[in-house]
Amino acid sequence: MSNPTAAILIIGNEILSGRTQDVNVNFLAKRLAARGIQLSEVRVVPDIAHRIINAVNELRASYDMLFTTGGIGPTHDDITSECVAEAFGVPWEPHAETFAIMEKAMPAGAFNSARQRMATMPRGAVPIPNKISVAPGFSIGNVHVMAGVPRIMQSMYDALEPSLPEGTPIAMRAVYGMGVMEGAIAAGLSAIQDKFADVDLGSYPFRRETSGGVAIVAKGTDMARLEQAIAEATALIASHGIDPVQGEPA
Amino acid sequence: MSNPTAAILIIGNEILSGRTQDVNVNFLAKRLAARGIQLSEVRVVPDIAHRIINAVNELRASYDMLFTTGGIGPTHDDITSECVAEAFGVPWEPHAETFAIMEKAMPAGAFNSARQRMATMPRGAVPIPNKISVAPGFSIGNVHVMAGVPRIMQSMYDALEPSLPEGTPIAMRAVYGMGVMEGAIAAGLSAIQDKFADVDLGSYPFRRETSGGVAIVAKGTDMARLEQAIAEATALIASHGIDPVQGEPA
Known part of the structure; x- marks a missing residue:
């Protein structure tokens, strides 16, 4: 089978603690199979920077593409975005277009420093929009960074899918x-x-x-x-x- | 936190294809937390020998214990047991006691070569019984090899739990x-x-x-x-x- 290969990295203390039952793998597994992309590995790691960075670098080198879910919100435990920047060795900086869109979408004063983190991305990242929230995911290289909340993740995948390589449907x-x-x-x-x-x-x-x-x-x-x-x-x-x-x- | 650490390795083409929604991680995550064992990583890999062997060796070296689920049935796609033997560098051989128990439990002629594979283990393995099926899982070193079928896995974990180290419940x-x-x-x-x-x-x-x-x-x-x-x-x-x-x- 010469289909493109993929991995999923779940950044999720809540999965490892048993608080949350993951459903994102099953959604992505089915959609990737339908597009002819071979899902070859899944990993779940905690919200710890070096664990995320190492997993991103191992998986993006081993497979044609990597999808991450989780850790891109505004709170202190949302560290995926800066970890991906570090994995790629690029600056983590405000994404001008996203910054403008988010600022405009919110009441005056609401676009605080926590929310500005959601408009901050690795240099070179391309936003992945979604229909639920104004805050996007992003793609950089062969890594696609998505939300952990299932319906937001699903909307991001819908937006992303047309840009993914296609194989023979499995x-x-x-x-x-x-x-x-x-x-x-x-x-x-x-x-x-x-x-x-x-x-x-x-x-x-x-x-x-x-x-x-x-x-x-x-x-x-x-x-x-x-x-x-x-x-x-x-x-x-x-x-x-x-x-x-x-x-x-x- | 100085609690013991654990990883889960799911050997499961059916999870990666999207055919099956995994529920074993959530069950184990909750039970491990209650025992004070820190679940630190989960991986899902396909039924491919070198992938299983590498993951077993990486994870058993990185954490205090490793639980595997899946791939211990009698069919050609059940290769976990021999892969674990190879990971440990020990022979994969009939486990005399399990062999005798399984043979006795079945009608004459039913304990065929496929089923005999379920009584074949890495040398030094200790069987993990369960209440559903006569075929056991097994422990070797810090690796605990369990079934993929949830209720069988759960019964194996029940049998195994008292022998696991305890930490402060999370x-x-x-x-x-x-x-x-x-x-x-x-x-x-x-x-x-x-x-x-x-x-x-x-x-x-x-x-x-x-x-x-x-x-x-x-x-x-x-x-x-x-x-x-x-x-x-x-x-x-x-x-x-x-x-x-x-x-x-x-």
Whole structure:
């Protein structure tokens, strides 16, 4: 697969403390897959400068692009922006256009020094607007810095997406075997995976209220190959005396 | 804070593809905080051997303990166990006791080679039992290898927890300001953080159906200091003409 690759860096004490359930990874994972971008790593680090700087530098060097979420508000614990400037070795300075837009949008006196920090960016950054808040995220190089609040992050991603590189969309097909035990079909499944090296074949036990089974998921960029791999997995399930289910079972 | 530190490594193509919403981090984050273990990093990597091996070695060296979730089932995409053996440089071999338990628990012929892989562990590993499945996780050194299926993982953590080191439980106190804008209280909040260096003070905008505001969250191991910091944050919110809310607002 020669699709572009991506990482997500979550700057989030609130995720590490368990106070907040992250939902940004799942949103971005789906949208990136649809655009043909391979999400290859996720990291969560605390709001500590050297941890953020090191993670930004490692991940932007390892993947074609990096998305960060969190830490771009006006409070003392919002340090992502200056950390990204330090990671890139560029000054962190007022972004004139953003400064003007934010000042204009607020009542006189409200654009205080805390809010001015949200108009301060690494030199060379390009703002990422959003429909919820006047304060933008920004892109610098291959790093895209977004809010942690999900609906603001989502709006920023909507604005950013058209500028991202495109790959072949990563499609998924699945077949479900109710009552199937993974251990019973593992050998057969492994043989199918060996035949379809270009398909990523996964096996996931699942449980519903009154039943359970295994989901066989084929992932890849060649839809015909996915269909063939799933046809073989379907036959494998059937060979164990079970009716395969093509859609997500209730 | 001199509490023991921990990292979580999620081995999970299904998280990176967006097919599955992770819930294991949130469960472990809360339980670790209650035991006084500081969760310091989370990573998600795909089911690729060198990625798993490198992440295991980096994280077990950087933190007091590492929890992994995922990739210990019987199918071809379950490679965590042999990767951990390789990370530790020890043989991956049948675990005699687990082998006997699993063989006995299954009908004749059902303990096939795929299932035997679940009884195969790095030399020196200690099984982590669970109440859902006969196949265990295992601990080796400071690395605890658990299932990806949440209820199995949770049962493994229950079994493992008494053997983990204990720190001072990390407590949280919060106060909510409905209708408060972060930018309006940022300077005052920063001053409070400066006074309470031993308290981790976070500011999180939130939104409910008909309203929104800011949550000020104090986290730390000294309850008296948390209470003092939250009392000052409460006064700060009140000084902006807003009635602070002590419990989670609806």
